[in-house]
Amino acid sequence: METKRLVNWRILICALCLILIFSGLSIRIYWIQTVDAARIMGQAQEQWDRNRTLQPTRGAIKDRNGEILAFQGKAYTVNARLKGRDEKDQDVVKDPYYTANSLAPILNAPVPELVKMLTKPNKVVELGRYGRKISEEQKKRILELQYPKLPSGKQVEENQLPGIFLNETTRRVYPNNSFASHVIGYLDLYDEPKMGIELQLNKELAGEEGQMQYKRDGAGYQLPDGEGEYIPAKDGYDVYLTIDRQIQDYVEQALDVVDRQYKPKGMTVIVSDPQTGEVLAMGNRSQFNPNTYYNGISNYTNHAITSMFEPGSTFKIITLAAAIEEGLFNPNETYDSGKYTIKGQVPIRDHNNGVGWGRISFLEGVQRSSNVMFAKLGYERLKLEKLRAYFKKFGMGSLTEIELPYEKEGTLINLEKPQSPRDWAATTFGQGVTVTAIQQVMAVGAIANGGELLKPHIVKEMRDPHTGAVVKRSEREVVRRVVSEATAKKTRDILETVVTGEHGTGKLYAIDGYHVAGKTGTAQKYDPNTGKIMDGHYIASFIGFAPKDNPRLLVYVVIDDPDTKEWYAYWGKMMIAPTFKSIMERSLQYLQQQPELPRAAADSGKGKSTATTAQEQVQAAQSAASQTLPKFVGMSTTAAQLRAKQDNLTVTVLGTGTKIVEQYPAAYEQVVPGKQIILVSDRLTGAKMPDFKGKSLREVMEFASLLDIDVHATGTGFVVQQSIAPGTALNGKEKLQITLQSESQPPAPSPAQDGAATSGTAPPSGTAPPAGTGAATDPAEQMEQPAGQSTGQQGGAESNQGAPPAGTDASQTSATP
Numbered sequence: 001m002e003t004k005r006l007v008n009w010r011i012l013i014c015a016l017c018l019i020l021i022f023s024g025l026s027i028r029i030y031w032i033q034t035v036d037a038a039r040i041m042g043q044a045q046e047q048w049d050r051n052r053t054l055q056p057t058r059g060a061i062k063d064r065n066g067e068i069l070a071f072q073g074k075a076y077t078v079n080a081r082l083k084g085r086d087e088k089d090q091d092v093v094k095d096p097y098y099t100a101n102s103l104a105p106i107l108n109a110p111v112p113e114l115v116k117m118l119t120k121p122n123k124v125v126e127l128g129r130y131g132r133k134i135s136e137e138q139k140k141r142i143l144e145l146q147y148p149k150l151p152s153g154k155q156v157e158e159n160q161l162p163g164i165f166l167n168e169t170t171r172r173v174y175p176n177n178s179f180a181s182h183v184i185g186y187l188d189l190y191d192e193p194k195m196g197i198e199l200q201l202n203k204e205l206a207g208e209e210g211q212m213q214y215k216r217d218g219a220g221y222q223l224p225d226g227e228g229e230y231i232p233a234k235d236g237y238d239v240y241l242t243i244d245r246q247i248q249d250y251v252e253q254a255l256d257v258v259d260r261q262y263k264p265k266g267m268t269v270i271v272s273d274p275q276t277g278e279v280l281a282m283g284n285r286s287q288f289n290p291n292t293y294y295n296g297i298s299n300y301t302n303h304a305i306t307s308m309f310e311p312g313s314t315f316k317i318i319t320l321a322a323a324i325e326e327g328l329f330n331p332n333e334t335y336d337s338g339k340y341t342i343k344g345q346v347p348i349r350d351h352n353n354g355v356g357w358g359r360i361s362f363l364e365g366v367q368r369s370s371n372v373m374f375a376k377l378g379y380e381r382l383k384l385e386k387l388r389a390y391f392k393k394f395g396m397g398s399l400t401e402i403e404l405p406y407e408k409e410g411t412l413i414n415l416e417k418p419q420s421p422r423d424w425a426a427t428t429f430g431q432g433v434t435v436t437a438i439q440q441v442m443a444v445g446a447i448a449n450g451g452e453l454l455k456p457h458i459v460k461e462m463r464d465p466h467t468g469a470v471v472k473r474s475e476r477e478v479v480r481r482v483v484s485e486a487t488a489k490k491t492r493d494i495l496e497t498v499v500t501g502e503h504g505t506g507k508l509y510a511i512d513g514y515h516v517a518g519k520t521g522t523a524q525k526y527d528p529n530t531g532k533i534m535d536g537h538y539i540a541s542f543i544g545f546a547p548k549d550n551p552r553l554l555v556y557v558v559i560d561d562p563d564t565k566e567w568y569a570y571w572g573k574m575m576i577a578p579t580f581k582s583i584m585e586r587s588l589q590y591l592q593q594q595p596e597l598p599r600a601a602a603d604s605g606k607g608k609s610t611a612t613t614a615q616e617q618v619q620a621a622q623s624a625a626s627q628t629l630p631k632f633v634g635m636s637t638t639a640a641q642l643r644a645k646q647d648n649l650t651v652t653v654l655g656t657g658t659k660i661v662e663q664y665p666a667a668y669e670q671v672v673p674g675k676q677i678i679l680v681s682d683r684l685t686g687a688k689m690p691d692f693k694g695k696s697l698r699e700v701m702e703f704a705s706l707l708d709i710d711v712h713a714t715g716t717g718f719v720v721q722q723s724i725a726p727g728t729a730l731n732g733k734e735k736l737q738i739t740l741q742s743e744s745q746p747p748a749p750s751p752a753q754d755g756a757a758t759s760g761t762a763p764p765s766g767t768a769p770p771a772g773t774g775a776a777t778d779p780a781e782q783m784e785q786p787a788g789q790s791t792g793q794q795g796g797a798e799s800n801q802g803a804p805p806a807g808t809d810a811s812q813t814s815a816t817p
Contacts, residue, residue, distance in 0.1 A: 056207030057465070058172070059236030061184055061197055063245040064280075064460050067636070068175060070184055070198070070290075075171035076139045078107065078131030081163045083123040093118055093163030102161060106141045107131060129294060132189045133171035142166065172198075174290045175634065180248050182302040183241070183282050183404070183458065186290030194293075195300060197239060197459070200405050204462055207236035237462040237471060242278035246639055247271055247587045249630070251283040254579045259285045262562035262575060268303040268437050271583060274445035274545060274554045276476050277454030279402070279438075280587075303558070305400075305407045308434040312521035313369045313505075314543045315430030317444055319378050320366060320494065322390035325487045328381040331363035331494065340372040345422035348375045357503075366494055367503040369520070371429045378428030379421065387424065388415040391433070393482045394443040395453055402438055403459040403474075410435040430521060441556050444543050447495075448517075448551040451488040453479045489549075492517050496548050508577035509544055511585050513595030518544025520572065525561065537561050540571045542580050552593050555584050589646050631667035632660045632679050640679055649677050652690050654707065657681030664702050678703055691726035692719040692738060700738055715740040 032040060061070040080099070084092045093099050100114035107114075109130035117125050126132070146161045172187040185196025193199040210233030251269045258267060264285065271281035282304050288297040301307060323329040338356025340348040350356045350370050357368060365373030378387050391397070397412040414423040414432030427433045438456055446453045455477040462472045483491075495517035499506040505520050525537040541558040545551040557580050559571065566574060630647065632640045637653060640660045644651040649671075653660075662680035665671060676699050687707060692700050697713055704711045707730060714737075723737035724730075 052212045054210030054212055054231075054233040056209060056233040057170075057235040058187075058207065059205040059238045059462075059465055061205070061239050061241065063241055063243050063248070064278075065245065065636070065639075066240070067245040067634070069180065069241070069243075069245070070172060070174050072170050073173035074136065075133040075169050076136075076166040077169050078103070078127045078134060078142070079165055079167060080118055080125050080127060081123065081165065082118065082120065082125060091159065091162050091165075099161060099164065102145055103127070103142070103164070106138055106145075107134065129189050133169060134166075139166055172290075177291060178287045178289045179252060180243060180281075180283065181287050181290050182284045182304075183243065184290065186293050189294070196302070196404065197241070200403055201239055201459070201462075205236040205239060208234040210234070235465050238465045239462050240460045242280060242458050242460045242474070243282070244280045246590055246635075246643065247583075248281040248283065250583050250586045250590075251281040253630070254582045255283050255285050258559065258562070258575050258579060262559075262564050264559050264562040266299070266301075266303050266307070266558075266560040268307070268556075268558045269579065269583065270304050270437055270441050270556045271587065272441050272445060272456065272554045274448035274454075274551050277442065277445065277456045278460070278474075279441075279456055279458045280553070281583075282458070302404065302406070303560075304437045305402060305404050306436070308408050308410050308436055309539050309558075309560075310431060310433065310523040311435050311440055312430040312523035312539070312541065314440060314444075314519045314521035314541055315433065315435070316366075316369065316374050316428070317447060317491070317495065317519050317543075318391060318394050318396075319374050319382070319387070319428045321394075321447055321483050321487060321491045322382055322386065323377045324490050325390075325483045326382065326386065328377065329362060331361060331366075333362045334359050335362065335365065335373060335376060337365065337368075337370050337372050340375045342379065342421050342425060345420060348372060348422070348425065363494065363497065364501075364503050367498055367501040367505070369429075369498075369505050374428040375425045379425035382428075384415070384418070384424055387428065388412065390482075391415065391427070393453070393480065394446065395439055395479070396433065396435060396443070400436075400438050400442055400456050402456040407438070408436055410439055430523065437556055437558055440543060441554060444519075444545070444556075445554050446482050447488050447491050448545040448554055449488075450485045451481055451483040453482050455479055492548050495519060499544070506542065506544070508572050509542055509580055511546065511581055511588075513597050514546045514585075514588065514593075515548035515596055516544055516546045516584070517548045518542060520576075522571075538571075540576055542572070542576050544580060544584070546584060546588065547593070547596055552591055553584060553587055555580055555587075557583075586646055590642060627671060629663075629665055629667060629669050629671050629677065632663045632677075633667065635660050637679075637681050644677065650675065651677040651679055652703070653679045653681060654687040654703075655681035655684040656687075657683030664705075676702075687730045689722075689724045689726055689728045689730055689736075692722050695719050697738075697740060700736075704736065710735045712737050713740055714738075 058072045060068055060072070062068050081092050084090065096115055096118035100111050100118055103109065104111045104114055107127065107130040109127070114127065114130070117127055142161070142164065146159050146164065147156050148160060149155050171189075172191075174181075174184065174186070181196075183196050185198035185200075186194055187198055188194055193202040193205075198205065211229065211231045213229040251271060255267055255269060258264065267283075267285040269281065269283045270279060272279050282302075284299070284301075284303045286299045288299070289295075320329065336356070336359050337350055338358075339350070339354045342348070347354065348371055350368075350372050356370075356372065357364070360368070360370075362373055382390070391412060397410055397416075399407050399409055401407070411434045412427070414427050418424040423432055442453060442456050457474040457477075459474055461470050461474065463470050496515055498504045498519055499510050499516050501507075506518055509518055509520075510516055519542070521541045521543070523539045525534045525539060526532065527534050539558060539560045541556065543554070543556040545554040557576050559575055559579075562571065562575060564571075564574070627647065629649070630643060632643070632651075635643065637658055637660060641651065641653065659682045660679045661682045664678045664680075665675075671677070676695065684707065690703065692703075696718055700711060700713070700719060703709075709730070712735065718740060719738050720741045721739040724734055
């Protein structure tokens with residue numbers, strides 16, 4: 001009986017336990033399926049579904065001919081693991097101080113900052129901006145630290161710099177460094193666009209992100225039959241600028257020369273095609289390297305579109321065109337130069353301290369840049385309303401809407417709200433008005449092209465990066481007609497006399513063989529805090545175009561306050577004229593613009609004997625100056641050959657490629673005329689053996705080193721024989737035997753020739769570059785200070801013949817070349 005009772009209790013307890021268990025399970029199932037269902041389903045969804053953002057490739061920026069100026073390149077981010085995943089994980093930073101000292105020179109980082117990051121309590125740290133987006137070269141140097149090679153050449157297998165690892169990413173690369181940096185702009189380390197085209201066209205360059213959705217199992221593997229969605233990323237468009245890399249290069253070189261010698265506060269050069277409104281080059285100083293912007297940028301301002309300044313006498317072009325259009329300018333009419341008085345106002349003086357040149361014609365007044373004559377045209381004849389209307393028609397006081405950020409409008413305050421008649425009279429010769437360089441370029445471009453004000457463009461087109469199809473193209477866009485073709489033609493003719501006329505202030509800017517028209521300008525600077533003239537501080541400029549009757553190019557050069565003790569009258573000869581002429585002449589030659597006039601050198605040689613004695617030839621060779629070798633690497637083969645021809649350089653191109661990838665001697669080295677320059681293209685197949693006769697052993701070895709050719713030489717002196725005939729196609733495995741001989745030695749026996757001989761044509765010998773201008777400068781004109789001048793505006797200054805007048809009152813003088 002007792003046993004039966006015990007069994008029953010056990011059965012009861014088991015039944016109760018089962019009831020409790022199943023009740024608990026039922027409650028739990030109910031809870032999961034109802035109360036907690038949404039949360040659990042969400043967790044499951046997170047485990048199954050994965051969303052991946054697909055990043056687009058940022059479009060490249062190229063010049064008008066397709067030369068790459070910016071592209072998306074490969075980069076790496078440096079990270080440090082400070083704590084292991086578990087106790088067995090030894091790939092952690094063990095010695096922060098040793099690691100920091102090893103990485104600092106590679107990352108260009110301060111050791112204390114790296115130590116601070118490497119001693120944080122985090123498991124993994126990124127090494128700040130120093131470790132973000134490092135280059136392939138930096139990555140290679142880090143790997144060499146981690147796995148160095150022993151003296152035997154064997155590579156160490158154990159990581160010598162544990163805890164440091166690299167993640168692949170992308171970065172913006174600017175292959176030409178500081179080239180046109182203010183135009184292109186840059187991306188920072190966080191891919192935020194700053195300045196220039198990178199900012200202005202960020203949406204078009206960046207493209208659109210894509211999405212990829214898929215399902216995976218608990219182990220993380222994608223389910224083969226799982227539903228998913230794929231939206232591909234849309235890569236950014238390639239942007240083609242109107243900039244021509246070659247012309248931009250001429251600008252950069254010219255700016256570098258002035259910047260090195262005179263250290264101006266700022267410089268701007270714009271080169272445009274006045275027929276289309278396209279900007280072919282735009283350069284500023286100071287500049288920066290967008291690849292290393294984080295090292296510091298001294299000037300973020302694109303002076304060409306953002307800096308407003310008083311233009312001085314270059315502004316007289318608009319006053320002249322307006323007067324001609326209204327029939328108020330007679331070049332043969334005469335007037336009394338020197339001073340012009342408006343009742344109750346401070347007299348307006350000509351730039352030679354109001355002395356003038358007596359009674360002269362209006363044409364001579366333009367050539368001498370007479371403030372008095374332009375005041376008479378504007379104040380007496382055009383009057384306020386017409387003057388203001390014409391300045392606005394020419395685009396002053398309004399944006400040009402060029403495709404660049406932060407453009408400024410300029411001001412016409414002395415025409416909009418003149419405090420006295422003298423205020424708006426002074427605007428006729430470029431005082432009391434502020435402009436930007438791009439406004440000046442487009443206004444004068446209207447005179448050059450026949451009277452149409454065009455919208456400037458610096459973006460030529462945008463293309464699909466995969467198909468090359470043009471998705472948007474900038475066309476010639478006429479804003480308005482400002483003067484008639486006849487007026488524009490007459491204005492051009494008069495502006496040419498500024499350069500060619502006996503009394504012209506622009507004689508320094510004449511270019512042999514071409515009709516050049518233009519106008520000089522110099523403006524005194526005003527203290528932005530006090531509004532008073534800053535003695536000895538000027539902005540000097542010249543704007544000109546050529547050929548005069550069908551201009552291909554317009555060049556505007558502006559130099560702000562150079563560091564020199566020379567009187568500003570000589571700045572034209574020292575800085576502005578060499579800059580303008582170098583850019584204009586080389587660019588016209590590059591564009592294959594044929595000279596219109598007989599060259600002075602050819603004329604001066606008429607009637608002289610063409611025979612030259614050997615002694616004269618030797619003397620000429622000895623006196624030939626060396627020249628700086630340009631950078632050919634990165635140019636197209638055709639452009640490099642044309643550039644070499646312009647610079648009178650003798651080049652040999654190796655291979656049949658379309659782009660130059662190497663050069664010897666290196667860029668910017670000094671070479672003498674006739675020096676053989678070797679350029680290596682990106683495809684060496686088809687390279688031919690040059691004719692080395694008369695060359696030195698060094699020149700032969702330079703060539704052989706580029707193609708890895710084995711050279712054996714006998715004798716001394718210069719090459720008289722070679723075993724591989726000139727013109728023979730090379731594959732890089734040949735052995736070249738050369739025989740050298742000095743002039744005093746007897747002829748050597750001829751070695752056996754390898755293979756068939758094909759006669760090659762050697763390029764012509766280079767000649768010495770033309771000497772710098774030696775013309776006498778026109779001393780700058782005295783500055784006229786307008787009454788009622790507003791704070792921050794700058795006065796004009798001009799060039800004229802003669803020394804600075806004695807006893808000149810700086811507060812009452814003005815010069816406007």
